[in-house]
Amino acid sequence: MSRRRSNPLARWHLSRISAIRPPWGGVAWLGVLALALSGCHHRPVLNALQKVEKRGVLRVITRNNPTTYYQGPAGPEGPEYDLVHRFAAELGVKLRLIVPDSFNEILPMIAVGKADLAAAGLTVTPRRERYVRFTPPYQIVTAQVVYRVGHPRPRDVQGLIGGRLMVVAGSSYIERLKALKMRYPRLKWEATTDFSSEDLLGLVSEQEINYTIADSNAVALDRRFYPELRVAFNFSKPSGLAWAFPRTRDESLYRVAAAFIERMQKSGVLAQILERYYGHIASLGYVGTKRFMQDIKTRLPTYRKLFEEAGTKTGIDWKLLAAIGYQESHWDPHAVSPTGVRGLMMLTLDTADHIGVDNRVNPEQSILGGARYFKQIEKKIPTRIPQPVRTWMALAAYNLGFGHLEDTRILTQERGGNPDSWVDVKRNLPLLSQKRWYRKTRNGYARGMEAAHYVSNIRTYFDILTRVESKQPPAPALPPVRVESVASGLP
Known part of the structure; x- marks a missing residue:
């Protein structure tokens, strides 16, 4: 039978207890110690959902763009904003939006618990699922390669070689580009933290770059403002956009959010939100x-x-x-x-x-x-x-x-x-x-x-x-901001 090894940290604590033993009797001291340990043992530990409820604030990492959150004429708007605003209202708490400097910061921030969740147009990928936990998808999109009318249309990845391709750093497109480079060694791209997808679409329209890759919902929205943009080909199969949570053992808040997404889908509310922002975008040629x-x-x-x-x-x-x-x-x-x-x-x-x-x-x-x-x-x-x-x-x-x-x-x-x-x-x-x-x-x-x-x-x-x-560019380069709004009077 092996002998149980003593814990050095436990020995240190016992020595400290011995060192500060008060002058009164041992029985009294043991009683005080037992009471203290008993109090520590029964101290309630709050789960993620309870912490949000106690705090009274739901902290959400998002992005400032037309497909997620932006300041409209009457206040905060956007598909992600409308959805997460309703979620905060159901929890009975305020909503705090946190907008990082770049997209590249979002997943690392949520992975280490800098916020309660991320609602930022995040594509679900196997690699990302190793670090964060995703809800069921609320929207399906396809990554698309975009070029400008009047320029040669690339028909496939081979056609991108020799042109200037720029994509957002940290995006899911980087994963696929790295995999494709094994097959196409001459394939090159620039990953930027200075521009958003909407900025890059503008750069393609202005002929500053040849190509970019963006999700189909963003492409559809921005083609209204940049009619010269064209879709060259689909860069990915349809993928889901979902909210991301820290991958911990505590799934209390995640489970409530996942149930909320499914309920919004079944009730038709999610369809109404998507109609508000995307239901009219294909009307003009x-x-x-x-x-x-x-x-x-x-x-x-x-x-x-x-x-x-x-x-x-x-x-x-x-x-x-x-x-x-x-x-x-x-x-x-x-x-x-x-x-x-x-x-x-x-x-x-x-x-x-x-x-x-x-x-x-x-x-x-x-x-x-x-x-x-x-x-x-x-x-x-x-x-x-x-x-x-x-x-x-x-x-x-x-x-x-x-x-x-x-x-x-x-x-x-x-x-x-x-x-x-x-x-x-x-x-x-x-x-x-x-x-x-x-x-x-x-x-x-x-x-x-x-x-x-x-x-x-x-x-x-x-x-x-x-x-x-x-009188602003399509995706203004805003500094990190915090927006608080009482989750009531929902659209």
């Missing part, structure tokens, strides 16, 4: 985007003040009014449709009479009249429907008529959908042009698919105007 960017410079200055004044009078963002005006007439005050609507905001004669417009081709009257009409429609939308869904439904009604919007919402409910969800209503709008469905409605036939495209186009025009007006 290269020619349409180029023309709009040009018209912002040449046509908008003539009418901008009128849009701003109408916005002030009605409480509507002037950029939304400008987006409606562009969708209606391309900012042409003399536009006329085959159905008789005319003017910059393309008002019908009945609508013009209703809102007091006597000259539809007068830009000032048309813009203010259109703004007032839109406001009237928006007020009819049930107050329980939050923004920005109220605006999207009001836009559909502006195009279709309020009665047709209500018909669609009724059809949506009858078919098991949520009449207050734009995701579900948009899906059912095309039914208004199908006899088997519109014959059941009060207002009959309507071009519902056209209304869905109408809303998508205006959302895209609004996003572009907002970007242009910000």
